[in-house]
Amino acid sequence: MTTHRKARARPPIQIRETDAERIGNLAIEAEERLPQVAELLLAxxxxxxxxxxxxxxxxxxxxxxxxxxxxEASDAERTLQLVYPQAADIEAGRISILSLVGAGLLGLRPGQSISWPDRAGKQRALRIMEVNQE
Structure with missing residues (x-):
């Protein structure tokens, strides 16, 4: 008999109205260039x-x-600022909302984790430790 592991439900998230509208528009504009990220963000x-x-x-x-x-896949701890694409600079610690990791972090709180795809298509758990507003 085969057992199927139930996919872990994604944690509840909250988004500001202005962020939801602007990010939604960015995702729609990026559908052809970045179909996976656009689909995940819209979802x-x-x-x-x-x-x-x-x-x-x-x-x-x-x-x-x-x-x-x-x-959690690598136990790597990172601190990044979530920004719009034009301000992204990974060397300076600013990650675009149109990146896979950036999209996965949106709306989460400390203690929450989300199973999220990486560029290779593998699911990785991202766990929030701390959030500070700029």
């Missing part, structure tokens, strides 16, 4: 609780947040 926006900008708790990953997280 995340659709499942998120979209809140008024002023109502987003300070410990939720939003645009411009500085996020300390662990890639």
């Amino acid at each position: 995340e926006i659709n499942r998120a609780k979209v809140v008024q900008d002023s109502r987003l708790p300070g410990d939720v990953v939003a645009m411009q947040s500085i996020v300390k997280f662990v890639d």
Whole structure:
């Protein structure tokens, strides 16, 4: 008899209204160039609780947040700022929302983790340690 492991449900997320609109537009514009990221971002926006900008708790990953997280596949701890594509500079610690990791961090809180695909198509668990607003 074969047993199937149930896929882990993604944790609940929250997104600011203005971020949801702008990121949604970016994802739609990027569908041809970055189909996987665009699809994942649009799915995340659709499942998120979209809140008024002023109502987003300070410990939720939003645009411009500085996020300390662990890639549980490698135990690598990283601290990055989530930014729009034009401000992205991985050398300076700024990661684009249109990157796979950036898209996976959006809306999470410390203690939450999400199983998220990497560039090779493998699922990796990203666990949020700390969130600071810029």
